[in-house]
Amino acid sequence: xxxxxxxxxxxxxxxxxxxxxxxxxxxxxxxxxxxxxxxxxxxxxxxxxxxxxxxxxxxxxxxxxxxxxxxxxxxxxxxxxxxxxxxxxxxxxxxxxxxxxxxxxxxxxxxxxxxxxxxxxxxxxxxxxxxxxxxxxxxxxxxxxxxxxxxxxxxxxxxxxxxxxxxxxxxxxxxxxxxxxxxxxxxxxxxxxxxxxxxxxxxxxxxxxxxxxxxxxxxxxxxxxxxxxxxxxxxxxxxxxxxxxxxxxxxxxxxxxxxxxxxxxxxxxxxxxxxxxxxx
Amino acid sequence: xxxxxxxxxxxxxxxxxxxxxxxxxxxxxxxxxxxxxxxxxxxxxxxxxxxxxxxxxxxxxxxxxxxxxxxxxxxxxxxxxxxxxxxxxxxxxxxxxxxxxxxxxxxxxxxxxxxxxxxxxxxxxxxxxxxxxxxxxxxxxxxxxxxxxxxxxxxxxxxxxxxxxxxxxxxxxxxxxxxxxxxxxxxxxxxxxxxxxxxxxxxxxxxxxxxxxxxxxxxxxxxxxxxxxxxxxxxxxxxxxxxxxxxxxxxxxxxxxxxxxxxxxxxx
Numbered sequence: 001x002x003x004x005x006x007x008x009x010x011x012x013x014x015x016x017x018x019x020x021x022x023x024x025x026x027x028x029x030x031x032x033x034x035x036x037x038x039x040x041x042x043x044x045x046x047x048x049x050x051x052x053x054x055x056x057x058x059x060x061x062x063x064x065x066x067x068x069x070x071x072x073x074x075x076x077x078x079x080x081x082x083x084x085x086x087x088x089x090x091x092x093x094x095x096x097x098x099x100x101x102x103x104x105x106x107x108x109x110x111x112x113x114x115x116x117x118x119x120x121x122x123x124x125x126x127x128x129x130x131x132x133x134x135x136x137x138x139x140x141x142x143x144x145x146x147x148x149x150x151x152x153x154x155x156x157x158x159x160x161x162x163x164x165x166x167x168x169x170x171x172x173x174x175x176x177x178x179x180x181x182x183x184x185x186x187x188x189x190x191x192x193x194x195x196x197x198x199x200x201x202x203x204x205x206x207x208x209x210x211x212x213x214x215x216x217x218x219x220x221x222x223x224x225x226x227x228x229x230x231x232x233x234x235x236x237x238x239x240x241x242x243x244x245x246x247x248x249x250x251x252x253x254x255x256x257x258x259x260x261x262x263x264x265x266x267x268x269x270x271x272x273x274x275x276x277x278x279x280x
Numbered sequence: 281x282x283x284x285x286x287x288x289x290x291x292x293x294x295x296x297x298x299x300x301x302x303x304x305x306x307x308x309x310x311x312x313x314x315x316x317x318x319x320x321x322x323x324x325x326x327x328x329x330x331x332x333x334x335x336x337x338x339x340x341x342x343x344x345x346x347x348x349x350x351x352x353x354x355x356x357x358x359x360x361x362x363x364x365x366x367x368x369x370x371x372x373x374x375x376x377x378x379x380x381x382x383x384x385x386x387x388x389x390x391x392x393x394x395x396x397x398x399x400x401x402x403x404x405x406x407x408x409x410x411x412x413x414x415x416x417x418x419x420x421x422x423x424x425x426x427x428x429x430x431x432x433x434x435x436x437x438x439x440x441x442x443x444x445x446x447x448x449x450x451x452x453x454x455x456x457x458x459x460x461x462x463x464x465x466x467x468x469x470x471x472x473x474x475x476x477x478x479x480x481x482x483x484x485x486x487x488x489x490x491x492x493x494x495x496x497x498x499x500x501x502x503x504x505x506x507x508x509x510x511x512x513x514x515x516x517x518x519x520x521x522x523x524x525x526x527x528x529x530x531x532x533x534x535x536x537x538x539x540x541x542x543x544x545x546x547x548x
Binding site for chain 1: 312313321322323325370371373374375376377378381382383384385386387388389391397398400402403407410411414415416417418419420
């Protein structure tokens with residue numbers, strides 16, 4: 001109680017409103033500790049009361065992989081040169097990141113909104129902390145993935161070291177989608193459920209469980225080239241599963257889509273964020 | 281907590297702000313757009329949208345309110361439920377932006393409304409202190425310095441390492457108060473009487489608030505208890521139906537308020 005930390009004078013003037021997207025960026029940099037603390041809260045509370053702890057996040061995709069391998073490994077032999085288990089697990093890890101972070105970003109904002117009525121916090125903190133939590137889970141999931149790849153005889157190449165690249169693009173894309181969806185979900189909470197249905201549908205039109213070669217000829221072009229998640233999962237697989245460097249033609253669409261979706265999501269979210277307190 | 285605007289002088293001269301003012305509301309209005317009938321689902325909205333059947337009517341939670349709060353004062357805010365008190369507090373706490381008018385706030389605002397709302401029951405007291413501190417805009421380093429003082433003030437002892445679901449409601453509230461008020465804020469928002477813990481702890485809280493006030497903090501007290509407002513506040517604002525009915529010397533305002541309520545006879 002003796003020393004006082006604050007030195008600079010803080011002034012809030014509602015009539016001075018700059019471009020919301022840039023102000024939100026500055027606020028987030030002031031509140032970066034909050035993002036870490038929120039991610040820490042999510043991780044601690046999820047694992048504290050379960051015996052298996054962190055292993056739980058990895059068991060889910062591993063279990064899925066086992067079931068899918070039993071069902072499909074004979075069906076999808078072409079197009080999965082290094083075995084089906086590694087192929088499907090790579091796809092599942094990337095897809096789960098996308099579906100979990102976008103859902104968490106939305107749910108945190110809609111159901112955690114009561115806090116936003118009481119104290120000021122940058123509204124995007126929830127989405128950002130969801131991404132941070134997801135990135136930690138995704139990084140940890142590389143361990144069982146590598147074990148499965150080794151066990152099924154898939155080659156582990158140094159290209160795995162480039163993995164942070166596609167992970168970052170995936171994070172940007174997921175953040176953009178999470179912000180867009182959560183903005184609309186503030187107005188219509190039932191959209192959270194509709195988004196879940198859309199996600200399931202989206203997963204089945206993305207080559208996650210099956211290889212591209214299994215797609216019917218007449219649809220394959222549309223399903224791959226019009227689907228942002230195809231590009232992102234493809235990069236992830238190229239480095240990890242196929243052990244090759246992606247060609248430029250595979251990189252630039254993923255790069256452009258992620259950046260555009262992130263910027264669009266950020267601008268849309270920050271522009272609407274002022275109205276959230278009128279709605280939540 | 282407030283956004284450091286790009287090129288800001290310490291005190292905006294253009295405003296003609298008196299040096300002692302910490303809160304200034306200029307012709308502030310807040311308009312909620314309420315759908316004619318409640319539409320809470322996207323499905324319903326889409327159907328109505330296609331039918332061209334979406335009507336809104338506006339509801340003014342606050343209308344043309346102007347007031348100032350100066351440093352070192354206890355400022356009373358009275359009015360019946362639904363008069364706009366909470367909306368006004370949200371404006372000052374920066375949670376809500378006005379539809380019209382201007383809200384100007386100098387310094388950090390500590391809202392003591394339902395203290396401890398941000399705590400998570402599965403986390404320990406220690407973890408929650410850092411989480412709550414981050415929500416108030418403090419860095420981890422700042423919180424490490426504040427931590428021993430907070431634990432000491434909240435009188436939690438060894439419980440600090442236990443999950444907060446094991447806390448009594450008193451302990452919960454004590455920790456909330458201790459975190460929110462550890463650093464002296466320029467503006468404190470106190471809703472109703474502080475019902476934090478037992479009587480001894482309440483005295484401790486009042487003592488801290490009084491010390492902060494003497495050092496220049498402004499305290500905004502929201503209450504339905506006129507005796508408390510009369511005892512504590514120099515100036516009071518009275519809100520009714522979103523409008524500022526009276527603003528000034530507490531005794532006058534309370535008298536007017538009671539007259540309008542028709543309860544003048546039995547109270548001095």
